[in-house]
Amino acid sequence: MPWLPALLAAHLLLGAAFSLVRIRSETRFLTECPTHLLGRFRANSLFITSFVGVVIFMTPTVCDHFSIPALYQLLSAMVGMSATALLAFGWRQRNSSVRSGG
Numbered sequence: 001m002p003w004l005p006a007l008l009a010a011h012l013l014l015g016a017a018f019s020l021v022r023i024r025s026e027t028r029f030l031t032e033c034p035t036h037l038l039g040r041f042r043a044n045s046l047f048i049t050s051f052v053g054v055v056i057f058m059t060p061t062v063c064d065h066f067s068i069p070a071l072y073q074l075l076s077a078m079v080g081m082s083a084t085a086l087l088a089f090g091w092r093q094r095n096s097s098v099r100s101g102g
Contacts, residue, residue: 003068003069007068010072022049026045029041029045056075059071059074059075
């Protein structure tokens with residue numbers, strides 16, 4: 001199994017990156033969130049994070065006809081599209097707030 005070390009390294013990097021992104025995003029949201037909505041935010045954040053985990057762990061079962069490299073390519077493409085969409089949304093929102101003076 002020559003691909004095992006690469007697979008373990010990829011899992012390590014993906015897990016570490018996910019944790020760092022979650023810490024950064026939750027820190028930002030918690031600083032901007034009104035105090036009376038903190039509980040609701042935490043509940044929704046936990047649900048979304050858990051849902052992403054379920055999707056990731058269910059993917060090999062649902063897509064059992066794909067090879068491991070193909071699954072990684074599929075999931076990385078999904079992450080790339082999501083990141084691009086979030087960056088585009090943030091860019092559009094920033095530009096609209098600059099134009100409106102907000």
